[in-house]
Amino acid sequence: xxxxxxxxxxxxxxxxxxxxxxxxxxxxxxxxxxxxxxxxxxxxxxxxxxxxxxxxxxxxxxxxxxxxxxxxxxxxxxxxxxxxxxxxxxxxxxxxxxxxxxxxxxxxxxxxxxxxxxxxxxxxxxxxxxxxxxxxxxxxxxxxxxxxxxxxxxxxxxxxxxxxxxxxxxxxxxxxxxxxxxxxxxxxxxxxxxxxxxxxxxxxxxxxxxxxxxxxxxxxxxxxxxxxxxxxxxxxxxxxxxxxxxxxxxxxxxxxxxxxxxxxxxxxxxxxxxxxxxxxxxxxxxxxxxxxxxxxxxxxxxxxxxxxxxxxxxxxxxxxxxxxxxxxxxxxxxxxxxxxxxxxxxxxxxxxxxxxxxxxxxxxxxxxxxxxxxxxxxxxxxxxxxxxxxxxxxxxxxxxxxxxxxxxxxxxxxxxxxxxxxxxxxxxxxxxxxxxxxxxxxxxxxxxxxxxxxxxxxxxxxxxxxxxxxxxxxxxxxxxxxxxxxxxxxxxxxxxxxxxxxxxxxxxxxxxxxxxxxxxxxxxxxxxxxxxxxxxxxxxxxxxxxxxxxxxxxxxxxxxxxxxxxxxxxxxxxxxxxxxxxxxxxxxxxxxxxxxxxxxxxxxxxxxxxxxxxxxxxxxxxxxxxxxxxxxxxxxxxxxxxxxxxxxxxxxxxxxxxxxxxxxxxxxxxxxxxxxxxxxxxxxxxxxxxxxxxxxxxxxxxxxxxxxxxxxxxxxxxxxxxxxxxxxxxxxxxxxxxxxxxxxxxxxxxxxxxxxxxxxxxxxxxxxx
Numbered sequence: 001x002x003x004x005x006x007x008x009x010x011x012x013x014x015x016x017x018x019x020x021x022x023x024x025x026x027x028x029x030x031x032x033x034x035x036x037x038x039x040x041x042x043x044x045x046x047x048x049x050x051x052x053x054x055x056x057x058x059x060x061x062x063x064x065x066x067x068x069x070x071x072x073x074x075x076x077x078x079x080x081x082x083x084x085x086x087x088x089x090x091x092x093x094x095x096x097x098x099x100x101x102x103x104x105x106x107x108x109x110x111x112x113x114x115x116x117x118x119x120x121x122x123x124x125x126x127x128x129x130x131x132x133x134x135x136x137x138x139x140x141x142x143x144x145x146x147x148x149x150x151x152x153x154x155x156x157x158x159x160x161x162x163x164x165x166x167x168x169x170x171x172x173x174x175x176x177x178x179x180x181x182x183x184x185x186x187x188x189x190x191x192x193x194x195x196x197x198x199x200x201x202x203x204x205x206x207x208x209x210x211x212x213x214x215x216x217x218x219x220x221x222x223x224x225x226x227x228x229x230x231x232x233x234x235x236x237x238x239x240x241x242x243x244x245x246x247x248x249x250x251x252x253x254x255x256x257x258x259x260x261x262x263x264x265x266x267x268x269x270x271x272x273x274x275x276x277x278x279x280x281x282x283x284x285x286x287x288x289x290x291x292x293x294x295x296x297x298x299x300x301x302x303x304x305x306x307x308x309x310x311x312x313x314x315x316x317x318x319x320x321x322x323x324x325x326x327x328x329x330x331x332x333x334x335x336x337x338x339x340x341x342x343x344x345x346x347x348x349x350x351x352x353x354x355x356x357x358x359x360x361x362x363x364x365x366x367x368x369x370x371x372x373x374x375x376x377x378x379x380x381x382x383x384x385x386x387x388x389x390x391x392x393x394x395x396x397x398x399x400x401x402x403x404x405x406x407x408x409x410x411x412x413x414x415x416x417x418x419x420x421x422x423x424x425x426x427x428x429x430x431x432x433x434x435x436x437x438x439x440x441x442x443x444x445x446x447x448x449x450x451x452x453x454x455x456x457x458x459x460x461x462x463x464x465x466x467x468x469x470x471x472x473x474x475x476x477x478x479x480x481x482x483x484x485x486x487x488x489x490x491x492x493x494x495x496x497x498x499x500x501x502x503x504x505x506x507x508x509x510x511x512x513x514x515x516x517x518x519x520x521x522x523x524x525x526x527x528x529x530x531x532x533x534x535x536x537x538x539x540x541x542x543x544x545x546x547x548x549x550x551x552x553x554x555x556x557x558x559x560x561x562x563x564x565x566x567x568x569x570x571x572x573x574x575x576x577x578x579x580x581x582x583x584x585x586x587x588x589x590x591x592x593x594x595x596x597x598x599x600x601x602x603x604x605x606x607x608x609x610x611x612x613x614x615x616x617x618x619x620x621x622x623x624x625x626x627x628x629x630x631x632x633x634x635x636x637x638x639x640x641x642x643x644x645x646x647x648x649x650x651x652x653x654x655x656x657x658x659x660x661x662x663x664x665x666x667x668x669x670x671x672x673x674x675x676x677x678x679x680x681x682x683x684x685x686x687x688x689x690x691x692x693x694x695x696x697x698x699x700x701x702x703x704x705x706x707x708x709x710x711x712x713x714x715x716x717x718x719x720x721x722x723x724x725x726x727x728x729x730x731x732x733x734x735x736x737x738x739x740x741x742x743x744x745x746x747x748x749x750x751x752x753x754x755x756x757x758x759x760x761x762x763x764x765x766x767x768x769x
Contacts, residue, residue: 025052027363030392035079040390042085047086058148060367061366073151087164089163091144093137098380108130116130133187134185156240167246173220213448221437245276248279248316266439271305287661292339292469323386334398346648417655434508467624470622475635483498495521500526502528522606526610529541545585550584561578564592636669641661654695655692660685662687666685668683678706709722710722723760738767
């Protein structure tokens with residue numbers, strides 16, 4: 001038995017392997033119901049189970065370990081092995097999961113009060129974070145791992161067991177970020193003092209605010225890397241070999257991902273060019289016009305930070321129905337789960353862990369604190385996982401069937417999907433990591449607040465929500481590029497799209513200049529940079545282009561801000577704007593400020609610079625791509641709404657992934673690389689429907705030239721086609737004979753079947769003999 005990764009894939013026993021996992025917390029489910037939950041996971045197509053192993057429940061009392069009853073981890077692992085399920089173990093020490101102390105035992109804080117760090121102005125942190133590198137904390141963590149090892153040893157992959165991966169801690173750095181309370185530990189203070197060119201008073205950093213915050217971000221990255229290295233070394237010293245080591249990256253907020261790259265920036269040093277796999281924690285709700293592009297963008301950004309060997313995936317993939325608080329505040333559409341899975345797989349993710357798959361009951365603490373009024377191990381009360389597809393008694397919510405349907409589809413075609421890669425256009429989008437290393441902000445510090453406000457505005461709004469969203473709706477596909485590590489040869493002939501801001505490092509300004517010097521095409525989005533990241537004047541890029549910023553206008557200080565464009569919508573060329581920067585340039589302005597006609601943005605031969613927002617009409621963005629003479633490989637005609645298309649392919653085969661973002665049916669016609677697809681037949685998409693359509697797919701020694709309906713599953717003799725009351729067409733080359741049916745008509749010539757499938761409410765079986 002072996003598990004490893006290379007060439008962007010995970011290999012199990014030397015074969016490409018797609019991990020489809022569900023999170024089941026054994027300690028929250030009665031032992032006699034474990035089998036029911038595992039069987040439901042298997043029925044839904046999962047091949048792996050992930051679980052936290054909370055320190056707080058297994059060592060509630062110092063040096064007294066409890067692995068009995070519902071805490072009998074060995075029996076849970078044994079049951080997983082019996083059912084041929086692999087396991088991703090998530091033993092912390094932090095596990096979060098709504099547990100008290102984020103999963104750390106109370107005695108740890110009592111015995112070692114010095115592990116609790118100080119933050120701004122020597123104040124104690126208000127979260128349950130600790131000094132990750134404190135010797136006492138690390139020593140107790142190692143002892144916890146050693147105790148746990150005695151339980152899991154027989155179930156490690158190296159011993160023929162099911163444990164294929166161990167996650168190192170959980171959402172490292174998240175607590176200090178979301179609370180804006182950086183841990184000023186001895187390590188942090190000593191590192192910053194060593195890097196500062198002058199002395200620094202941690203009680204008064206305002207004089208060197210930008211420089212201090214920059215060094216703080218770099219120091220935290222180094223600190224997190226050392227911590228993860230320590231945890232990994234503990235497992236290796238104890239005797240664990242032949243497992244995947246994983247870390248999970250946090251950052252979605254209220255169903256959105258615009259802050260997620262902050263988590264990438266925090267943890268980049270823990271996995272970049274290392275033997276650790278990074279997985280995302282993505283908590284999206286519905287995937288619709290408001291959010292679909294955010295998932296695509298964070299996946300592109302995430303991939304830009306990986307080396308050629310590292311696969312990526314999602315370690316907490318939200319599959320809830322939205323009712324997190326058991327208050328019926330919301331219910332997500334079934335398509336939420338379906339669309340998230342399809343986008344992630346289409347963007348080449350190699351592991352998905354559905355979180356939370358099973359709800360449960362929080363165990364009662366044996367020794368609760370005197371003021372603990374629920375006595376449970378978690379803060380949610382008696383129950384946990386109100387929104388999970390599988391409830392503690394084995395019943396399922398409405399979301400389970402769609403989860404099962406889509407997961408089984410992906411599992412059925414996993415071999416084919418693992419052999420493909422996303423077929424992006426010659427476009428790369430810049431991930432400016434510097435602009436996301438601003439997770440901390442000293443309270444009442446106007447200098448750092450002003451810088452962060454400018455960066456936050458410019459890194460997201462127009463860049464994500466207008467330009468990149470529009471490009472996806474126009475059926476362009478793009479890859480990400482980490483700007484600080486850009487390889488100019490790799491992107492020499494590609495369009496580079498990147499956000500800018502008032503603050504941009506010398507390294508990044510030079511990267512953009514070099515791309516332009518190589519005759520590269522570019523779209524820049526945001527303010528013209530005039531400072532480096534620590535506030536020193538730096539105008540390399542604008543000087544190279546011979547342009548200057550003039551004024552910044554905001555609707556809240558310049559009421560009813562209005563711009564004009566060469567493009568007219570319903571006969572009018574004016575539009576409301578909320579931000580705009582006017583510039584001095586010899587080139588044509590992209591827009592103009594009304595009524596002064598000052599230039600807002602500009603366009604040159606190979607460069608467009610957008611310095612304002614603009615309306616949601618796709619014609620604006622299409623005009624930019626026309627100016628640069630760049631067309632998408634995939635083109636869709638006759639659509640009467642918005643949809644997302646993603647193509648995956650290899651040298652001979654492809655999947656066309658289509659997601660109807662609308663709540664009405666669409667009938668479309670597709671072209672790819674100037675070729676009409678499906679012999680010109682239309683594709684019908686029901687409201688909120690996703691399809692994965694094959695092109696030249698080789699299965700069972702047959703070649704499926706195409707299908708306009710989704711093939712849900714197949715055996716050696718049968719293909720099961722989902723009709724959903726739609727007419728469809730399928731062409732297949734085979735030496736076998738297709739049995740006739742009243743559900744379809746066909747013609748056959750030279751072993752090529754042209755099959756017309758009649759509208760049907762269910763699944764149509766094509767049986768070959």
